[in-house]
Amino acid sequence: MTRTYPDEPAEAFPQPPRTITDRKDRPIDVIPADDADTESLVEMYLDFDPADRAQGIPPVKEEAIREWLETILDGDCVNVVAKHDDTVAGHATLVPDNEDEHELAIFVLQAYQGAGIGTALVETLLGYGQTEGIDHVWLTVERWNDPAISLYEKVGFEISSAESFEIEMAIRL
Amino acid sequence: MKLLLGVGGSELSYQALTETLERVSETGDELTVAVFENGDIDADFETVKQRIQEHIDESGLEPPIRHVEGTSPGSELVNIAESEGFDRIVLGGGGRSPLGKIQLGPIVEFVLLNAQTPVTLIR
Numbered sequence: 663m664t665r666t667y668p669d670e671p672a673e674a675f676p677q678p679p680r681t682i683t684d685r686k687d688r689p690i691d692v693i694p695a696d697d698a699d700t701e702s703l704v705e706m707y708l709d710f711d712p713a714d715r716a717q718g719i720p721p722v723k724e725e726a727i728r729e730w731l732e733t734i735l736d737g738d739c740v741n742v743v744a745k746h747d748d749t750v751a752g753h754a755t756l757v758p759d760n761e762d763e764h765e766l767a768i769f770v771l772q773a774y775q776g777a778g779i780g781t782a783l784v785e786t787l788l789g790y791g792q793t794e795g796i797d798h799v800w801l802t803v804e805r806w807n808d809p810a811i812s813l814y815e816k817v818g819f820e821i822s823s824a825e826s827f828e829i830e831m832a833i834r835l
Numbered sequence: 836m837k838l839l840l841g842v843g844g845s846e847l848s849y850q851a852l853t854e855t856l857e858r859v860s861e862t863g864d865e866l867t868v869a870v871f872e873n874g875d876i877d878a879d880f881e882t883v884k885q886r887i888q889e890h891i892d893e894s895g896l897e898p899p900i901r902h903v904e905g906t907s908p909g910s911e912l913v914n915i916a917e918s919e920g921f922d923r924i925v926l927g928g929g930g931r932s933p934l935g936k937i938q939l940g941p942i943v944e945f946v947l948l949n950a951q952t953p954v955t956l957i958r
């Protein structure tokens with residue numbers, strides 16, 4: 663599959679670790695994550711509202727959540743989590759495809775949505791990706807999901823294909 | 836029931852073929868296998884047809900096989916189903932992205948949106 667990327671690379675994004683204050687005045691740490699964070703991520707995804715799932719992920723049952731996390735916390739993936747005290751409030755991941763490009767997804771727990779955490783997660787994940795030498799990132803989003811689409815556009819993603827059920831967006835780092 | 840199974844050579848389409856053959860041997864449904872050329876598949880069409888024939892031979896069933904012509908297999912499948920009184924279209928699809936998101940290809944999507952008959956998606 664050939665994907666269209668923006669001609670110009672994006673500017674430098676912030677690196678993890680960083681601490682932001684969300685719109686509800688909560689301190690949120692955005693930090694790198696790997697398979698050592700499996701248990702806290704399982705907790706987060708068990709709390710995740712199934713109505714907020716998109717395109718079949720995250721899975722609902724614990725066993726399936728663990729299997730899925732094993733894939734996306736693998737050594738060649740790039741992950742960050744947003745922590746409020748000890749609670750994982752959000753997670754963002756870059757997973758390589760077969761063309762040396764990376765697919766992005768973010769998940770924010772319901773209680774932490776609408777507070778700017780998603781934007782912080784995506785920006786920090788892309789900053790982390792830049793230090794890891796990742797230069798092509800894409801994602802798909804359901805066409806009715808306007809809040810997500812405008813978040814991605816604000817960060818610098820451009821729509822690369824809108825012919826399918828899902829809109830595909832891409833950014834060059 | 837008259838079933839029209841579309842197979843284009845993706846791994847999921849072979850899986851759907853195997854599952855449908857098994858099911859039909861239990862239910863006795865009247866199956867037609869429609870072979871189409873899927874632009875997203877690397878294998879050449881002769882190889883695809885051969886592999887489909889092997890799957891069918893293994894099942895011991897002898898469903899009629901037909902070739903879907905034209906550049907829009909989805910549209911042609913819908914046409915065949917409607918003009919020839921099929922009760923249901925069956926397709927394999929819904930592969931997963933590297934991250935695990937379900938993705939529907941353009942042929943499956945066309946059939947789901949445009950068919951007047953029920954559609955079963957095996958994924």
